[in-house]
Amino acid sequence: MTIQIDGQLLERACKDIIETILFCLPNAFKGTVYLVGRPPELRVQRITSGIFDPGRTAISWGLPERSEYNPPGRTWLEYRDQPDRPLEAMGWCVGFQRNWTVEDAAHDVRSVRLQVEGFEDQFHHMEPVFIRKADLYPEESDHLEYPRTYEGSLIWQDSPYVVVAVIKIHFLSYTIRIDGPECRVIQRLSRALGTELLSYQLRQHSIDAMRQLALDKVRSCNILSDSLRNAITKFGLVFSLIKLELESLRQRWEGILLERSNQTGLRREAVEALNAIVACLDGASPLKGDLINAQNRFLDLFLPPENGEQWLRMQIEERWARLIAGGDVDVETVRRVQDLIDILRRCLYLGRDPRILANCDAMSETLKGEWTELLYTNLSQVDFNFLERLIGMLRNPGLMLPLKNKSLQSLVRLKALAEVMRQLESDTNVVLKKVLNGNDHALMKDLLNRTGGGSSLMD
Secondary structure (H helix, E strand, C coil): CCCCCCHHHHHHHHHHHHHHHHHHCCCEEEEEEEEECCCCCCCEEEEEEEEECCCCCCEEEECCCCCCCCCCCECHHHHCCCCCCCCCHHHHHHHHCCCEECCCHHHCCCCHHHHHCCCCCCEEEEEEEEEEHHHHCCCCHHHCCCCECCCCCECCCCCCEEEEEEEEEEECCCCCCCCCHHHHHHHHHHHHHHHHHHHHHHHHHHHHHHHHHHHHHHHHHHHHHHHHHHHHHHHHHHHHHHHHHHHHHHHHHHHHHHHCCCCCCHHHHHHHHHHHHHHHCCCCCHHHHHHHHHHHHHCCCCCCHHHHHHHHHHHHHHHHHHHHHCCCCCHHHHHHHHHHHHHHHHHCCHHHCHHHHCCCCCCCHHHHHHHHHHHCCCCCCCCHHHHHHHHHHHCCCCCCCCCHHHHHHHHHHHHHHHHHHHHHHHHHHHHHHHHHHCCCHHHHHHHHHHCCCHHHHHC
16 A cells, blocks of 8 residues: 555544544535555555434444445556446546545436436545655655556656545535535645655654664674674684694603603503403493493593593493493402503693603703693683793793694694684674664774775775
């Protein structure tokens, strides 16, 4: 429809104008408002009708049971003037944008009932309600598609107005005349209806714009949230790579230390002994295969001692406890298993064992103390101060470690990447808040400029 507003507001506005006219004109007893749709269809449908009771004290509202103009109404092609059907006052009001007054119902050329049914139509006045095209269609008033008359001429092309409604008022017989005072009253009040409908339309546009803005904010937040989730995911990946590099450093460090002690093969010997015990146990429990796999994995794990003890307990000790509880294992075997697990636990601390560190006399005691403190720190998140200290330690020429420069380059790159991801996460959170709570132009422009896209998007 041309006017797109809430149905209750539309009906209320139509009832108000009918009520005003009926109370102003003592010879009027019934009123109807028809809404005219958007061109080129110009569908007309009755919105509501009101009729005074005989005492003129109350108005009854509703639509007739049968009417061609009841919803869904009729299009321009169905009520315009053309030779094969009776002329209608509606076609005149809409097509020519002029009012129509029936002052002699018996001889009215546009009385459809008289022409079709042989009955006189009631005395009435029909007044089109106008709104300026530029007000109703501010962005497309010059591009509206207008319908044509039966002869092929475009209607409304040179008019600054569109017809958005038609008011029809019924009068007592022979109490109205063309251009009479009642007609002028209705004409003036039709302007009030047009203004009210336009104000409702503008309000509806504002509501629609606010709703669309809210939807756009939600969509933007969803997009930015996805970016944030991706950033967090990548941040977690960077942290995993940092931990892997630390594990590699511990492995190389312990390899150097154990070369100068009698405990070089301690970890492997304990694992192989445990695997042999598992293989000798009776039964074919799937737990035996899981336990051997876990014990073999321990050979390649170089975790901080606290994490390593937790892993050892959950992956190896608990499996052994279930395996022993479910089978016939003698006391001596149980004791042997516990001794071997204790050896694995002690292996977790070899890299900072003072007795073993004493064999590494190529490094100062201070450097060894700082290095082992860093190397066996239990990280729960990316710590940039820690990374800066670790990178500085790897640059120390006094640190004797194979492939030291390779680890240095990897950690420098991972630290830079982690800083970028942290900044991205922070900026995404800021943008999300601004989208939800209102946009700060200067801040948004600064954020976009930092990502290299500010000028084209914000200026």
